[in-house]
Amino acid sequence: MEIKIITKFDPETFSLILPLLLAQMEFIESPKNRQEIEKSMQNALKPESRALFFLLLDNNQQATGFAFANICSGIETGGDYLWLNELHIQSSHRGQGLAEKLMAHIAQWCREQKMIKILGITSVDNTKAVSFYKKHQFTVHPVNWLAKRI
Numbered sequence: 001m002e003i004k005i006i007t008k009f010d011p012e013t014f015s016l017i018l019p020l021l022l023a024q025m026e027f028i029e030s031p032k033n034r035q036e037i038e039k040s041m042q043n044a045l046k047p048e049s050r051a052l053f054f055l056l057l058d059n060n061q062q063a064t065g066f067a068f069a070n071i072c073s074g075i076e077t078g079g080d081y082l083w084l085n086e087l088h089i090q091s092s093h094r095g096q097g098l099a100e101k102l103m104a105h106i107a108q109w110c111r112e113q114k115m116i117k118i119l120g121i122t123s124v125d126n127t128k129a130v131s132f133y134k135k136h137q138f139t140v141h142p143v144n145w146l147a148k149r150i
Helices: 011-027 034-044 100-112 125-135
Strands: 001-008 051-057 063-074 077-090 119-122
Touching: 001 100, 011 034, 011 051, 011 063, 011 077, 034 077, 063 100, 077 100, 100 119
Parallel strands: 077 119
Antiparallel strands: 001 051, 051 063, 063 077
């Protein structure tokens, strides 16, 4: 198992991660096609961006999971923090501790980068995700999600 940090768009990596991104978008009820995901990845990983993927590869260099995140800065946090947008493990590889390994790697990377904390959001209906995050010492707060299309 290997975890690569991806900060720049490249077609080879895109091909590796595309099936996982399609599955994740379907799971969160926001289905996208290949072109939409490619455009989003190119935007997220443009040179001036602070977005990154943690790509989980098996021993055959096949993508089995990923986390997509943004490095953010806040007055409340007093420094940089990691906003965890997505964390996804391929369904055929779940229950093998891969999400735990990925989260441990992310947490260690954040410590090395002097991040203040990791923040993110998940649906209250996604009880498996809520349990996973609680197990990894995340506090879970009721929130009001704000969104305005511009």
